[in-house]
Amino acid sequence: MSSWDLPPDYPLSSDFVRRLKSALATGDKDTVQELICTEAKPVDAVIELANDDWMKEPSAQLPTGALLGLWTLEYKRELTTPLCIAAAHGHVLCVRHLLSRSADPDASPGGRAALHEACLGGHTACAQLLLQHGADPDLLNAEGLAPLHLCRTPASLGCAQALLEHGATVQLECGPGRDTPLHVAAQHGLDEHAQLYLVRGARVDARNGRGETALSAACGAATPSPDEQARCLRLCALLLRGGAAADARDEDERSPLHKACGRARPSLCTLLLLHGADAGALDYGGASPLARALQTVTCAPPAAQHRTVQALLNYGSPSVWPDAFPKVLRTCAQVPAVVEVLFNSYTQLRVSESWLEVVPEEVYQTHEAFYRSFFALAHTPRCLQHLCRSTIRKLFGKKCFHLVPQLPLPEPLQKYLLLEPEGVLR
Structure with a gap:
C-alpha cells in the first residue's frame, strides 16, 4: 500500500x-x-x-462540472x-x-x-x-x-x-515533453x-519530444515583459554562438524564425536572419515566416511593428501573393508602415479602389495622408525611383541586407532601398 x-x-x-x-x-x-x-x-x-x-462528503457543495456530468474521478x-x-x-x-x-x-x-x-x-x-x-x-x-x-x-x-x-544529469530527458x-x-x-x-x-541541438531544439523552444516561448524579452534575446544569441542551428525544424516543420515571427519579436527575428535562418521556409501548413509575422503584427511594440516584415523581405522572403494583398490590408490596415513596406516589395501592384472597403473608416481618418497616397496609385504608375529600387533589390536578392550598405550612396537612399517606410507612397 x-x-x-x-x-x-x-x-x-x-x-x-x-x-x-x-x-x-x-x-x-x-x-x-x-x-x-x-x-x-x-x-x-x-x-x-x-x-x-x-x-466522501454527501453534503458537500458539488462543483458545477459534477452537476453537468463532466467531473472526472480524479x-x-x-x-x-x-x-x-x-x-x-x-x-x-x-x-x-x-x-x-x-x-x-x-x-x-x-x-x-x-x-x-x-x-x-x-x-x-x-x-x-x-x-x-x-x-x-x-x-x-x-x-x-x-x-x-x-x-x-x-x-x-x-x-x-x-x-x-x-x-545531476545535465542531459536528462524527462517529463511529458521529454x-x-x-x-x-x-x-x-x-x-x-x-x-x-x-x-x-x-548538447545545444538536442531535440525534445516535439522535435524542438532549445533555440526553437526559446523562440516560441511567451515573453510578456521587456526584461524577459531581453533575457530571451541574450539566451538565443548564446545558443547560436554555441552552434545551434538557426533553421532547425520541429515536428511541424516550423523553424525558430517561424516561432519568433509568431511571437512578434523583431530583434529576435533579425538575430536569426543574421545567423542564416531561411526567410522563405514553409511549415507543414504552408505558412512562411512572413505570413506568421503579418498575422501578429499588431502585437509587436508600436515603434517596431514593421521591422520584422522589413527584415524578412530584405533577407529574400517572397512577398505575399498579389491576389492575397487585400487580406493583408484587412489585417494590417491599422499599421500603415507594414502596408507600405509590403507594398513597396512589389515592382508594380495594381491598386483597386474596392480595397477601400476593407480599411475601417476610423483607421483611414487616423492615417489619411498615407491612405490618400495609397489609393491615388489606382490611377498612377509607380515612380521611376521605385522602379530603380525594385531592379536593384531583384539583382541583390537574399543579400539585400548585406549588399545595400556597401553601395556608395547617402544613408537616406540606402534606407530607401531597404524599404524604410516614409509615411506616403509614390
Whole structure:
C-alpha cells in the first residue's frame, strides 16, 4: 500500500493542519517552525494540506462540472512532510534541524520531495543542505520531472549549480515533453542557466519530444515583459554562438524564425536572419515566416511593428501573393508602415479602389495622408525611383541586407532601398 493510500498522520481536519495552514497563509515563520520542528511526530510525518474529494462528503457543495456530468474521478489531494514544507518556504534552520533528526530527504508522499520544493522556490541553501544529506539529484517527481527541470526562475540558478555539483544529469530527458534542462531554461528565457548547462556539457541541438531544439523552444516561448524579452534575446544569441542551428525544424516543420515571427519579436527575428535562418521556409501548413509575422503584427511594440516584415523581405522572403494583398490590408490596415513596406516589395501592384472597403473608416481618418497616397496609385504608375529600387533589390536578392550598405550612396537612399517606410507612397 502506498503512502497515498495510508491515512495521513495529520489529516486535513486536524487542529495541527488548521494551525499550520493559518501560519503559512499569514507568513508566520515562527509558528511554522514550531509546528513542523517540534510538534510534528514522527519526523517524516505525512501531512494532508488539501483534499477536494467531494464524493466522501454527501453534503458537500458539488462543483458545477459534477452537476453537468463532466467531473472526472480524479481529485486534488496534497500530501507533504515537515521537510517538504520547510524546503518549499526556504526555512533553512528547519531543514537543518529535521535532517539532523534523520528526516528522509527523498520522501515524497505527495509526489514531490523536499529537493523538488527547494528548486521550485529557488531556495539554494535548502537545496545544498538536502544534497549534502544524500538527496537524489535526479529524483523524479510525480510528473516525471527531475530537480533540474524545476529550476525555472532566475532565483533558482544557485539550485541548478548545486545540483550539477552533486552529480545531476545535465542531459536528462524527462517529463511529458521529454525536455532536457536546457529546453526548460530556453522555455523560461533563463540565459544564465543555459550558459551553466552548456559549460557542463549540454548538447545545444538536442531535440525534445516535439522535435524542438532549445533555440526553437526559446523562440516560441511567451515573453510578456521587456526584461524577459531581453533575457530571451541574450539566451538565443548564446545558443547560436554555441552552434545551434538557426533553421532547425520541429515536428511541424516550423523553424525558430517561424516561432519568433509568431511571437512578434523583431530583434529576435533579425538575430536569426543574421545567423542564416531561411526567410522563405514553409511549415507543414504552408505558412512562411512572413505570413506568421503579418498575422501578429499588431502585437509587436508600436515603434517596431514593421521591422520584422522589413527584415524578412530584405533577407529574400517572397512577398505575399498579389491576389492575397487585400487580406493583408484587412489585417494590417491599422499599421500603415507594414502596408507600405509590403507594398513597396512589389515592382508594380495594381491598386483597386474596392480595397477601400476593407480599411475601417476610423483607421483611414487616423492615417489619411498615407491612405490618400495609397489609393491615388489606382490611377498612377509607380515612380521611376521605385522602379530603380525594385531592379536593384531583384539583382541583390537574399543579400539585400548585406549588399545595400556597401553601395556608395547617402544613408537616406540606402534606407530607401531597404524599404524604410516614409509615411506616403509614390
